[in-house]
Amino acid sequence: MIGSDEASRLLGISKPTLYAYVSRGLIDRQTAVDGRTSLYPRDQIEELAGRGRSKPPVERPSIDVRIGSSITLLDDTRLRYRGHDVAELARTTSFERVAELLWTGALPDAEPTWRVDRDGLERCVDVVRAADGSGVDALTLSAVALAAHDDGVGTGADAARALLSIAPTVLGGPRGGSTAARVTKAYVRRPAPELVAAIDGALVLLADHELATSTLAVRVACSVRTRAFSALGAGLAAVGGPLHSGASAETAELIARAESDGASATVASYLDAGRMLPGFGHSVYRRGDPRFAPLLDAIRAVPGAGPTTDAVDGVVAEAGRRLAHLPNVDLALGALLHAGGLPHTAPLFAVARIAGWGAHYDEEAAERPVRFRGLTRLR
Secondary structure: OEOHHHHHHHHOOOHHHHHHHHHOOOOOOEEOOOOOOEEEOHHHHHHHHHOOOOOOOOOOOOOOOOOOOOOEEEOOOOEEEOOEEHHHHHHHOOHHHHHHHHHHOOOOOOOOOOOOOHHHHHHHHHHHHHHOOOHHHHHHHHHHHHHOOOOOOOOHHHHHHHHHHHHHHHOOOOOOOOHHHHHHHOOOOOOOHHHHHHHHHHHHHOOOOOOOHHHHHHHHHHHOOOOHHHHHHHHHHHHOOOOOOOHHHHHHHHHHHHHHHOHHHHHHHHHOOOOOOOOEOOOOOOOOOOOHHHHHHHHHOOOOOHHHHHHHHHHHHHHHHHOOOOEOHHHHHHHHHHHHOOOOOOOHHHHHHHHHHHHHHHHHHOOOOOOOOOOOOOO
């Protein structure tokens, strides 16, 4: 028998979700001799966790690119930025300080101040207003507008700081305050402090993830010595796809349906129709995405988020009956968007990932140029 802390860790879920598993009969629970402590059968926990592990296909469907990096390290249980556990950073450290950690390798003691280029901001606002696109479109156009006036001497960190300093404003937020507060106020007039804190945590958790597709796009652009703002634009062009940052819009819709129709009926409507259930499974985190529980815990503290987190717990428990996959961070991010009253397409993921791209640009700039080249084979 094991305690709730160990059971939650093995499953990669929060304690409230563990309790939801118990209430739905997926896991047995016993009371210890002290009459208070809950205990769970280790074999049941390990069996349920093991359902998320599957054998890799004989021929990998992806084209794997392996390069050295000191920025982010992930394995099947943890994610670390420059050696710092990301879940702990999300609980204790602001997005701005974590961005500086990614760029410089050192976590600053004080909150950094990012200077706003007012001329650049005005150019970006004008371009974005004329285009009237989505949030990711606004960020992409801003990167292009800044690139048009770039002298090419800045680093990836410089470009990321500049773009992040104006990104909340081009999305409709105010000019002053933290990145999380400004982005939140772009969509919510008077957000609760707990919502801003949850969004700040989300930005930290999503700031980097090794060589994700959009990050690889930035590094490929840098390898041919594309200027930093243009390389960030390449990342933004890649991140906007429905299989990348757009996945959270699908999970937000899933949760909205679970709130109104019930978790069981909602999960069944996806799986019985042969559709993939969004927000579940991960190619690396076979024992659970380590970003899921910290973000869902932060959402539980947001006033009025109870129906949303109940719906998430229900969906996770119902999916546990039918799927060999555990929840990933997209499910928690969709819950944050829905509970916070933000549009389901709000580009929190893209804003966060700009920080990581700046670090990867600078790391790639130290490598020999033009080192990425595709080779075709006859089909």
